[in-house]
Amino acid sequence: MDAFTKIEKIGEGTYGVVYKGKHKKTGQIVAMKKIRLESEDEGVPSTAIREISLLKELRHPNIVTLEDVLMEECRLYLIFEFLSMDLKNYLDSLGKGKLMDPKLVKSYLHQITNAILFCHQRRVLHRDLKPQNLLITKDGTIKVADFGLGRAFGVPVRAYTHEVVTLWYRAPEVLLGSQRYSCPIDIWSLGCIFAEMATKRPLFQGDSEIDQLFRIFRVLKTPTEKLWPGVSQLPDYKATFPNWTNYNLESQVKNLDEAGLDLLKQMLTYDPALRISAKDMVGHHYFDKIENGVRPLFEE
Known part of the structure; x- marks a missing residue:
């Protein structure tokens, strides 16, 4: 020291x-x-x-x-x-009625996807992706922090400050008690972050595990065996879950173009086996036209 x-x-x-x-x-x-x-x-x-x-x-x-x-x-x-600004602070700093530049949203998503692909190829999961873990620089670079710490130390239920660790970005298979999760959990978290960059508000703001699940179900429908084979066998699945039957992701995320919405839907697919991978994300047509060097608006 x-x-x-x-x-x-x-x-x-x-x-x-x-x-x-x-x-x-x-x-x-x-x-x-x-x-x-x-x-x-x-x-x-x-x-x-x-x-x-x-x-x-x-x-x-x-x-x-x-x-x-x-x-x-x-x-x-x-x-x-050391980086002085994270994505959460940046979104909060944007002022009323101001949204992130769609070109910056795309550039950030592309950069984070590349980082996740790099780690997934090396069998390293993040496990706790959220806007506070994404650090930004003035020149338009975004970097993922805390990769792999979840495996080294476990992801606690409460931070050492006794603050509850946020559930907003947690994948449904984890919320339903699956022990056999893998790379798709990071893609789910990134989908939630993508939606939040586009709208400036968290997509699923649950305050308990069950509330978190129900908020997801209200937007993406309650999952069934047809939608997600094996879901009813997960430890915390209950046949008594309310049955929401409307899929209304579009109405929740209005600021994305068609390609962006298509990518988001694939990132927020219930069945982890069908959820898009980081490798396939990089080749998605949403990223066909990408502008590098788009800068955020912030003062250090």
């Missing part, structure tokens, strides 16, 4: 306090994530250390770089490159 100076606390993440810091020798500004582990007395689990060291290999222009992993007694510090 001697190599870094803490400048200020900048936030509280899922796993612990995040500080802005500075490398004493180089002057590089970094984000220092202090990982608070469940069992402080036992030190850092070797599985977590193994997982985290793998994450240092994930180098991609749209992934926040894990620069270093430091141990201090029972505490683990993850040192990341």
